[in-house]
Amino acid sequence: MRARSLVILDKSVAAMVAAIEIYNKPVFMYREETFAVLAINAWELLLKAKWLKDNKNKLASLYVSDTGGAKQALSKSSPKSPRLRYKTNRAGNPMTHSLDHFVKSLVASKALDIEVERNLLALTEVRDNSIHFYNDNPSLAERLQELGTAAVKNFVIASQEWFSMNYADYNFHLMPLAFFNPVAAADAIVLTKEQRRVVSYIESMETNKESDRHYAVSVNVNLKFVRSTATHAMAVQLSNDPDAMPIQMTEEQITAKYPLDYAQVQNRCRQRYSDFLTNDKFHLLRASVSKDPKYCRVRELDPGNPKTPKKPYFSEAIMTFFDQHYTKK
Known part of the structure; x- marks a missing residue:
């Protein structure tokens, strides 16, 4: 049951x-x-x-x-x-x-x-x-x-x-x-x-709409479709359906969605969890979601340059993922 x-x-x-x-x-x-x-x-x-x-x-x-009723209702087995x-x-x-x-x-x-x-x-x-x-x-x-x-x-x-x-x-x-x-x-x-x-x-x-907490009083919803000819614009398709309408996201929008680099994720974990260590467990967990767009996006430091180094950035959602594997303070 x-x-x-x-x-x-x-x-x-x-x-x-x-x-x-x-x-x-x-x-x-x-x-x-x-x-x-x-x-x-x-x-x-x-x-x-x-x-x-x-x-x-x-x-x-x-x-x-019902405190009022309780005063008048005495148990038969314990009348006192x-x-x-x-x-x-x-x-x-x-x-x-x-x-x-x-x-x-x-x-x-x-x-x-x-x-x-x-x-x-x-x-x-x-x-x-x-x-x-x-x-x-x-x-x-x-x-x-x-x-x-x-x-x-x-x-x-x-x-x-x-x-x-x-x-x-x-x-x-x-x-x-x-x-x-x-x-x-x-x-x-x-x-x-x-x-x-x-x-x-x-x-x-809504006295604290800019809170850095995961929770929120309200969320501003702003959807814009903009035709872009910029060569550095990144193509993003927010669906597994190949026939879905593609939506372009700017560099600023992607930075806002994936604001955390590797060091920042580590610091967040140290502050958030009592049993966190930068060890094999952490690296394996991080690697397990590194290809999931919900948690991670690898970005080119110099977009358009084929020789540019790449760096992974993480969304705030990765902390919810780590919550399932570490003990919060």
């Missing part, structure tokens, strides 16, 4: 997959609202799975205790001590703690990053407005994608750190808004008081 935490983890991943699939549909009139509802649902289940894992899979660790009781819902089942409770508890124990808390607070505000009222503004849709992209990114990182999840068979990406309804005149749209409050609240959560 599988552990309860893993069963809930599966439900969590299913909810996030559903959120992404709905968001990426070509035509769906309730896109942002549905994504916010399902993404928050996925995160709440993920946090409950983590909580169960840390509490030996005891379901009672999720329940809200009250029997622990829990608050119940309309059906009479025990109520579980809220998303906010698990977020604050895990942040306090440093099991969860403060950036995730801010992201979920902002996304929850969008969810609440969707359920209890409505969101009806193109600029809010754009902000939702920034929050949603960060929520998906954070979800993948947390589930990998806590449960070593493998997402090789999933496409955990939100399609850029450029493929949907371009917000050409968003700056000219007048927001209502209610909409301004939502936007202001989201902005108040």
